[in-house]
Amino acid sequence: MSGEAVVFWLFASLTVASAAVVVLSRTLIYSAFALLATFFGVAGLYVLLGADFLAATQLLIYVGGILVLLLFGVMLTHKIYDLDLRTETTQIASGLIVAGGLFVILAALALKTEWPGVARVPAPTTAGIGRLFLGDYLLPFEAASVLLLVALMGAAMIVRRRRDA
Amino acid sequence: MDELTRSLAWFRPELALVVGLVLVVVADSFGGASRNFVMRLLTTGALAAALGFALQLQAEGAKAALFSGMLVIDPLSAAFKLVLIAAGLLTVLAFSFRNSRELHGLGQGELFALVLALVLSCLLLAASNDIVMLYLALEMVSITSYVMVAYLKGDRMSNEASLKYVLFGAASTGTMLYGLSLLYGLAGTTSMPGIQEYLAGGIPDQNRFAVYAVTLLVLAGFGFKIAAVPFHFWCPDVYQGAATPVTALLSVLPKAAGLAITLRFFYGTLSVPESGAWDLAGSIHWTALLMLISVLTMTLGNVAALTQTNMKRLLAYSSIAHAGFLLMGIVALSENGARGLLVYLAAYLVMNLGAFLVVTLVHLHDGSFDLRDYPGLYRRAPLLTLAMAFFLLSLVGIPPFVGFLAKLYVFAAVIEKGMGLYATIAALNVAIAAYYSFKVLKVMTIDPGNEDKPALKLALADQVWLAAFALANLVPLLFWDRIEGWARGALVLYAGG
Amino acid sequence: MIGLQHYLVVAAALFALGVLGLLTRRNAVHVLMSIELILNSANVNLVAFSRYAAGNLGGQVFAVFVIVVAASEVAVALAIVLTLYRLRRTPNLDDADILKG
Numbered sequence: 001m002s003g004e005a006v007v008f009w010l011f012a013s014l015t016v017a018s019a020a021v022v023v024l025s026r027t028l029i030y031s032a033f034a035l036l037a038t039f040f041g042v043a044g045l046y047v048l049l050g051a052d053f054l055a056a057t058q059l060l061i062y063v064g065g066i067l068v069l070l071l072f073g074v075m076l077t078h079k080i081y082d083l084d085l086r087t088e089t090t091q092i093a094s095g096l097i098v099a100g101g102l103f104v105i106l107a108a109l110a111l112k113t114e115w116p117g118v119a120r121v122p123a124p125t126t127a128g129i130g131r132l133f134l135g136d137y138l139l140p141f142e143a144a145s146v147l148l149l150v151a152l153m154g155a156a157m158i159v160r161r162r163r164d165a
Numbered sequence: 166m167d168e169l170t171r172s173l174a175w176f177r178p179e180l181a182l183v184v185g186l187v188l189v190v191v192a193d194s195f196g197g198a199s200r201n202f203v204m205r206l207l208t209t210g211a212l213a214a215a216l217g218f219a220l221q222l223q224a225e226g227a228k229a230a231l232f233s234g235m236l237v238i239d240p241l242s243a244a245f246k247l248v249l250i251a252a253g254l255l256t257v258l259a260f261s262f263r264n265s266r267e268l269h270g271l272g273q274g275e276l277f278a279l280v281l282a283l284v285l286s287c288l289l290l291a292a293s294n295d296i297v298m299l300y301l302a303l304e305m306v307s308i309t310s311y312v313m314v315a316y317l318k319g320d321r322m323s324n325e326a327s328l329k330y331v332l333f334g335a336a337s338t339g340t341m342l343y344g345l346s347l348l349y350g351l352a353g354t355t356s357m358p359g360i361q362e363y364l365a366g367g368i369p370d371q372n373r374f375a376v377y378a379v380t381l382l383v384l385a386g387f388g389f390k391i392a393a394v395p396f397h398f399w400c401p402d403v404y405q406g407a408a409t410p411v412t413a414l415l416s417v418l419p420k421a422a423g424l425a426i427t428l429r430f431f432y433g434t435l436s437v438p439e440s441g442a443w444d445l446a447g448s449i450h451w452t453a454l455l456m457l458i459s460v461l462t463m464t465l466g467n468v469a470a471l472t473q474t475n476m477k478r479l480l481a482y483s484s485i486a487h488a489g490f491l492l493m494g495i496v497a498l499s500e501n502g503a504r505g506l507l508v509y510l511a512a513y514l515v516m517n518l519g520a521f522l523v524v525t526l527v528h529l530h531d532g533s534f535d536l537r538d539y540p541g542l543y544r545r546a547p548l549l550t551l552a553m554a555f556f557l558l559s560l561v562g563i564p565p566f567v568g569f570l571a572k573l574y575v576f577a578a579v580i581e582k583g584m585g586l587y588a589t590i591a592a593l594n595v596a597i598a599a600y601y602s603f604k605v606l607k608v609m610t611i612d613p614g615n616e617d618k619p620a621l622k623l624a625l626a627d628q629v630w631l632a633a634f635a636l637a638n639l640v641p642l643l644f645w646d647r648i649e650g651w652a653r654g655a656l657v658l659y660a661g662g
Numbered sequence: 663m664i665g666l667q668h669y670l671v672v673a674a675a676l677f678a679l680g681v682l683g684l685l686t687r688r689n690a691v692h693v694l695m696s697i698e699l700i701l702n703s704a705n706v707n708l709v710a711f712s713r714y715a716a717g718n719l720g721g722q723v724f725a726v727f728v729i730v731v732a733a734s735e736v737a738v739a740l741a742i743v744l745t746l747y748r749l750r751r752t753p754n755l756d757d758a759d760i761l762k763g
Contacts (some may be wrong), residue, residue, distance in 0.1 A: 008664045012672045023683035035695050038676075042702050044717055045669065049713040051722050053229070061729050066698070066736050071689030073691050073740040075741050077747040095685035103678035105378070109347075110670035116353050128719045129726070132257045139232035140301045143289060143728050147305045149730050150282045151734035152249070153190070154312030155741040157275045297724050308738055315742050325747040331739045332693050336684055339700035342728060343677055346707035346721075353716040355724060449733045 008048055015041030029076045035070070039063050050122025053129050172231040176237045178246060179219035180283040185211020186278055193274025201262070201273045208277040212254040212284065221247045228657060234356050237294040237429075244507055244655035245291045245425040252417040252514050253284040259522055259630040260410035261542055264527045267317060267408040275314060280414065283309045287422035291429075292609070296345045296355045299346040299426060300338075303386060307334045313415070314407040317511025322508050326406025332400040334389060336463045341386025344379045351375060353573050364448040365437040376449050380435065384458070387430070389425030391488045394461040401469075404481035409528065412477060413521035415482045421510050424488075428506060431455070433658060436498065443500035456496045460590050466535035467597040475537045476524045479601065480517070483560060485514060486598060490575060493591060497578035504652045505574035511648075512559070512641075519634035523549055526631075530621045538603060540614030546621035548628060550609050552635040557602040559638040562595050567641045669710035690743050694736060701732050737744035 018037035027033045039062045044054035079090045171181070192200055223243040227324055230237050257280060259305050262268045268276075286305035293299040311334065315327035347356055351372060352363035388396035404412045436445040466486025473479035491513070494506030526549060527542070528534055541551045560567035572595065605642050623631075640649055683696025688739050705725045712721030 002663075005664050008668065012668070015672060016675045016679070017485075019679045019699050019719055021689070022699065023679050028689060028691060031692060031695055033700065034760045038699065038702070038707050042706060045672070045706060047721050048664075049669065049709050050295060051709045051712070051725075054709060054722050054725055056731060057726060062698075062702075066733055069697065069736055069740055070691065071253065073694075073743055077691070077743060092686050099426055099678045099682035102681055103674055106674035106677060108376055110377050110674055111667055113351070113372050115350055115666055115711070115715040118353055118715060120713050120717045120719075122713070125719060125722060129723055132719055137231040139172075139235040139237070139675060140298050140727060142302055143286075143298075143305065144727060146186070146282060146285065147301070147734055148730070149186075149190075150279065150305070150309050150312065151737050153275060153278065154308070154315070155737040156270070156747055158312065158315050158318050158738070158741040162692055287721070297727060300724070301727055301731065304735070308731075308734055311742075313739050315738075316744070318745050319749075321746070321749045324749060328690060328739070328742045329744055331735070331742060332690065332697070335694075335735050335739070336700070339680070339697055339704065342701065342704040343707065346704045346724075349708060349721055350711035350715045355709075355720040445745045458750060515703070572670065646681065 004048065007044070011041050011044035011048065014038075015045065031070050032067070033076050036063060036067055050120070053124075053126040075120055098157060168233060171526050172236075175227060175229065175231055176236075178215040178222070178250060179285055179288050181211050181214040181218055182281050182288070182294065186281040189274060189278045189281060193278070197301045199575065204274050204277045205257075205261070208257055208281060208533070209254070211281060212250060212257060214251045215284070216247070216254055219243060219250055222654070223247060225629065226654070226657075230358075234309050234358070235295045235298045236292045236385055238292065238342060239656040240655045241503065241507075242292040242425070242429075243539065244651070245421065245510075247290060248511050248514060249287045249418060249421055249425075250284060252421065252518070253280060253414070255514070256280070256414045256417075259415060259518065259634070260525060260575045264529055264624065264627055265408060265410050265525050266532065267366050268410065271316065276313070276411075279313050279316075279581075280396075280523070281307055283414070283418055285311065287418050287477040291425035291428055293429070294357050295350065296357060296360070299357070299430075300342060300345060303341075303390065303423075303426070304338060306390070306422060307338060309333075310415055310419055313411045314403055317406075317408055317491035320346075320406075321418070323408075326402045330403045330625050333396075337389035337396055341383050341389075344382025344385070347382070348379050351379070357430070361434045361437075361448075364435065368448065368573060371662075373449065380449065380451055380454065383430070385452075385496065386459065386638075387423055387427045391420050391427065391491070392485050393458050393460075393464050393488050393492065397462065397465070397485050397488075401478045401481040401660050404484070405475060405477045405534075407493065407527040409477065409521055412481075413518055416480070416521065417514050417644065420484070420488060420491075422515075424491055424495070424506060428503060429658070431495055432498070432503065434465075439626045443503075444465055445498050447498065452496055453496055455492055456587055459496055462486065463591060463594045464597075467594050468603075470601050471597065473589040473601075476527075476534045476536055476539075476605075479536070480520055480524065483598065483601075486515065486558075486594065487517075488571065489594070490591065493575040493579050493587075494588070496584070497575070497582050499578060499582060500656050501574070501578035501581060503658070505571075506654055507655060508648070508652050509571040512567040512638075515637040516556050516559045516633055519631070519638065520560065521550060522630060522634060523553045523556065526621075526623060526627055527610040530617075530623075533615065536608055538615070539608050540612035541616060541618065542621075543610040544620075546613070548631060549621065549623065553609060554606055554634040555638045557606055561599045563599070563604045565642050566638050568587065568638070570642065580631070618619060664709055668715075669706060673706040673710070675701040676700075676706065687689075690739070694739050694743075698717035698732060698736070701728055704728065 018034040021034035022031045042053045043058040202247045228239045289304035311331045317323035352360040392400040463486045470482035559566035587642035680696045680699035708721035709723045
């Protein structure tokens with residue numbers, strides 16, 4: 001097996017295995033750390049696909065931002081030494097059937113469909129993405145700033161204690 | 166740079182809203198005793214300016230792709246923008262922090278800013294021409310809505326509702342995103358006209374399954390936005406849990422924007438014009454699928470509304486049913502269908518906002534949303550009851566109200582295409598809707614109860630708005646040729662990039 | 663030889679696992695994590711297509727926007743979870759029962 005294949009299988013199995021832990025683990029903390037591993041795995045896959053900027057963004061934002069936020073959420077809303085033995089998963093059998101069926105359908109779709117074969121030679125992407133942000137994709141880029149303003153304002157407003165109008 | 170200046174010229178309504186948004190946020194942070202008044206003034210001003218610009222755009226009748234193909238400007242999108250901005254403006258004018266008991270004492274700045282952001286996002290969604298813009302605008306509408314629903318943060322029910330909304334919404338749009346990613350893979354571009362070109366060029370047999378799968382996945386996102394079955398589960402809880410003015414706004418704006426983009430996506434991207442611009446044929450057979458969704462939606466909505474006693478939940482299920490009727494316009498896949506959708510949305514705006522205004526006012530004075538507390542309102546608030554009668558009859562679709570004309574349009578479009586069974590089921594649904602609407606009226610007028618309660622003293626502003634909405638449901642009949650002309654002129658769909 | 667199909671199958675697996683989590687988890691934060699899996703699966707699709715099928719950077723730009731949206735959603739969702747927890751002391755969805763579905 002070539003070097004690329006070895007690395008791919010490494011990252012792919014890391015990603016899928018930790019995703020399985022996220023979904024199946026009883027404890028929220030274990031799921032959170034498994035999610036961390038999933039994000040790392042995905043970042044690795046991005047590097048293999050020649051998306052260097054995206055891999056860095058994934059690590060910075062998903063791991064450094066979103067995951068930290070999730071961990072805060074977990075810590076602040078869950079007693080770590082929770083002695084409640086009630087099972088947290090419901091109807092796991094039917095869930096597995098649905099999800100399993102979904103995987104089979106989507107994988108078959110991926111394998112059967114004839115995708116256009118226009119390949120991109122891996123090259124540093126940062127400049128290209130930057131040019132697109134300020135060129136073709138300028139409007140979504142600017143609109144995203146309104147989105148972030150709303151999310152920021154909204155989250156802060158929801159969480160803070162009552163203030164007088 | 167030229168592209169930018171050229172596009173900005175057509176971007177005036179959205180720019181007015183952005184300026185308003187920034188000014189409201191600034192005004193809110195600078196404090197001052199009169200800041201609530203200033204913010205309300207700024208919001209109304211921005212919306213009025215946007216409405217003015219949108220009217221100008223409609224008059225100019227431009228057809229172009231803006232911002233390197235991210236947005237499209239054409240008479241149809243200009244018409245939708247008018248409806249969307251009008252919805253926002255009317256809600257801000259008719260509902261306020263004064264006449265809503267739920268909003269008393271809460272900070273006003275954020276809500277005004279959110280209203281402006283919501284209208285802005287809806288405008289972007291209705292005119293999207295690229296799947297990146299589509300996804301971003303859809304999420305902007307969604308996230309703004311989530312925050313607005315969570316506004317009553319001291320209320321447990323409101324928090325539960327907004328949490329269900331967020332999780333359900335994020336899951337639906339995530340599914341849609343997976344579909345969009347497959348679409349990008351198939352067509353090699355994020356531009357919707359480019360995708361249409363790819364689909365119109367003939368889909369190889371082994372790729373057909375992928376296109377069907379994409380349609381189903383994308384419908385998860387669209388269906389969630391318009392509250393169609395089976396993506397409607399969040400609707401009754403969210404409508405009940407949010408403050409009623411927010412519910413009124415959410416019942417119109419995201420739904421209208423969602424339907425606008427659904428129309429554009431199915432007519433523009435998933436269809437091919439044959440002999441004329443409006444003689445469309447689907448690249449794949451999606452009409453049957455949408456028809457099924459439409460039937461399920463209107464039936465489930467109407468049947469569920471039969472047993473509701475909470476007025477907000479009743480109107481929520483009614484709203485779900487109306488999404489089913491609105492989809493008739495898209496299923497018809499014709500010029501008449503698009504016209505029907507547009508007219509129905511404009512009518513739906515005045516019917517629904519009016520009904521929610523009545524519910525808000527009753528809650529303000531009596532403190533209840535329960536239908537069982539509604540007897541005797543005929544005696545205690547005759548104007549309010551009369552207005553409610555107008556709204557309910559219009560919602561059912563009884564002549565001479567504007568709701569009847571709207572239903573006439575969509576029914577005609579569907580019958581013209583030979584979908585007789587579909588039209589019959591829809592007609593049966595009108596009957597079911599009539600049952601619960603008349604039930605509400607019966608409770609308000611004939612049922613005994615509440616004899617000891619005093620008459621409702623409505624503020625002058627509230628009386629004026631009730632009368633205005635009631636007349637808006639009745640008067641359009643007289644100006645029908647004008648409205649017909651407006652709708653006809655709007656039917657130009659620009660599908661270039 | 664690693665090709666497009668390999669990445670697509672990985673993405674499909676992530677999507678399916680995310681859906682499994684949606685269907686079976688009762689804790690809101692767990693559901694949120696499952697949604698993140700779904701979003702990541704779509705992103706892997708986008709980047710893989712960008713490399714092997716579309717040949718342009720559009721997919722990668724799309725993926726960046728998805729990350730932005732995901733961050734905003736998580737922020738708002740967690741804010742609501744926190745408020746709910748304060749009011750009620752549980753972020754479990756099944757305990758959110760005041761509203762009958």
